[in-house]
Amino acid sequence: MARERDTDACPGALQVHQAADGALVRVRLPGGSISAAQLATLAGVATEFGSGTLELTARGNVQVRGITDVTAVAAAVAGAGLLPSPTHERVRNIVGSPLSGRLGGEADVRGWVSELDAAICAESSLAELGGRFWFAIDDGRGDVSGLGADVGVHALGDGVAMVVTGRDTGVRLTVDEVVPALVALAVRFVEIRGKAWRVSELADPAELLPDADMSAAPFPPVTKGPVGWIDQQDGRVALGAAVPLGVLPARVAEFLAAIEAPLVVTPWRSVLVCDLSEEVADTALRVLAPLGLVFDENSPWLNVSACTGSPGCAHSAADVRADAALSLQAPDADAAAHRHFVGCERACGSPPAGQVLVATGQGYRLLRDQPLR
Numbered sequence: 183m184a185r186e187r188d189t190d191a192c193p194g195a196l197q198v199h200q201a202a203d204g205a206l207v208r209v210r211l212p213g214g215s216i217s218a219a220q221l222a223t224l225a226g227v228a229t230e231f232g233s234g235t236l237e238l239t240a241r242g243n244v245q246v247r248g249i250t251d252v253t254a255v256a257a258a259v260a261g262a263g264l265l266p267s268p269t270h271e272r273v274r275n276i277v278g279s280p281l282s283g284r285l286g287g288e289a290d291v292r293g294w295v296s297e298l299d300a301a302i303c304a305e306s307s308l309a310e311l312g313g314r315f316w317f318a319i320d321d322g323r324g325d326v327s328g329l330g331a332d333v334g335v336h337a338l339g340d341g342v343a344m345v346v347t348g349r350d351t352g353v354r355l356t357v358d359e360v361v362p363a364l365v366a367l368a369v370r371f372v373e374i375r376g377k378a379w380r381v382s383e384l385a386d387p388a389e390l391l392p393d394a395d396m397s398a399a400p401f402p403p404v405t406k407g408p409v410g411w412i413d414q415q416d417g418r419v420a421l422g423a424a425v426p427l428g429v430l431p432a433r434v435a436e437f438l439a440a441i442e443a444p445l446v447v448t449p450w451r452s453v454l455v456c457d458l459s460e461e462v463a464d465t466a467l468r469v470l471a472p473l474g475l476v477f478d479e480n481s482p483w484l485n486v487s488a489c490t491g492s493p494g495c496a497h498s499a500a501d502v503r504a505d506a507a508l509s510l511q512a513p514d515a516d517a518a519a520h521r522h523f524v525g526c527e528r529a530c531g532s533p534p535a536g537q538v539l540v541a542t543g544q545g546y547r548l549l550r551d552q553p554l555r
């Protein structure tokens with residue numbers, strides 16, 4: 183459902199959104215990367231000035247609801263190094279393959295993510311990009327190219343593919359061309375966008391990249407992130423922790439931060455705790471699992487997600503998170519299909535595949551059923 187509006191209402195750390203339950207702050211994490219100290223800061227912010235929880239978004243960002251002191255939160259976020267550009271804070275939407283450089287993939291794309299972030303912030307015209315436009319940098323394993331980002335790249339064994347709306351355009355890049363090419367595409371979008379905020383909303387998306395072949399099938403969507411014990415290629419261990427419905431209690435976030443390891447928030451509302459010794463990973467697993475984090479890749483929690491719904495969102499016809507949790511107890515729950523519960527037809531946070539169920543006030547009806555390919 184395209185949303186036409188002249189101004190960008192997408193929230194950030196400085197431009198907050200007034201939700202039904204108070205001010206909402208969204209903090210961008212390019213590539214999902216966040217340090218333990220930064221996560222501890224956000225947990226503290228949520229406890230002192232917010233609802234006591236952190237929400238993980240489908241773009242690997244973090245948001246805090248029910249903010250009572252917007253100025254204090256912005257200062258804390260900036261002090262933690264999470265607000266490098268006040269003018270560009272909402273347009274730093276970059277997802278990257280979360281395990282890149284640690285396991286698998288054709289390239290380590292972590293440097294591409296940070297270089298792209300810096301290049302976006304350095305390009306003044308991209309302050310007009312809008313908070314819904316996003317970039318995907320796939321290290322070749324095919325995990326984030328199918329998420330439906332506006333523009334991106336996909337590492338190949340012998341080069342890099344330019345990707346637009348999840349499709350390989352046939353355009354090939356060298357590694358050195360990746361960041362300039364993505365910035366040029368975003369600048370071009372700003373020039374031609376009219377009232378569009380997403381490439382898919384352009385009257386003719388081919389206008390963005392005239393050399394592109396837009397006829398390719400999209401990359402297949404992936405609806406689950408890496409979960410459980412993951413042996414990194416350097417001998418260390420990453421733990422993949424799914425967060426039920428993306429709602430991370432601040433107290434649990436404090437435990438994650440206390441491990442003092444690099445963290446990655448994934449677009450599947452999970453957290454990777456990286457670069458652990460086996461001993462630390464084993465201890466962390468024993469502490470974190472009883473706190474509600476999910477380390478079982480067969481858990482039904484990985485098949486269900488929800489938008490904010492009531493009471494946080496005034497548009498919602500139901501408490502969709504509660505209903506999503508209840509759905510796991512239903513005997514007819516289809517364990518194979520991903521189900522996303524939403525409170526209205528805006529269908530916020532919908533994954534690229536699976537069922538989207540919209541609240542009607544009397545129950546739910548199927549809004550979309552996109553099978554996994």
Ligand code: SF4
Pocket residue numbers: 489490491492495496497498499524525526527528529530
């Ligand atoms: S889908 Fe509707 S109810 Fe759910 S968060 Fe978005 S606007 Fe609110």
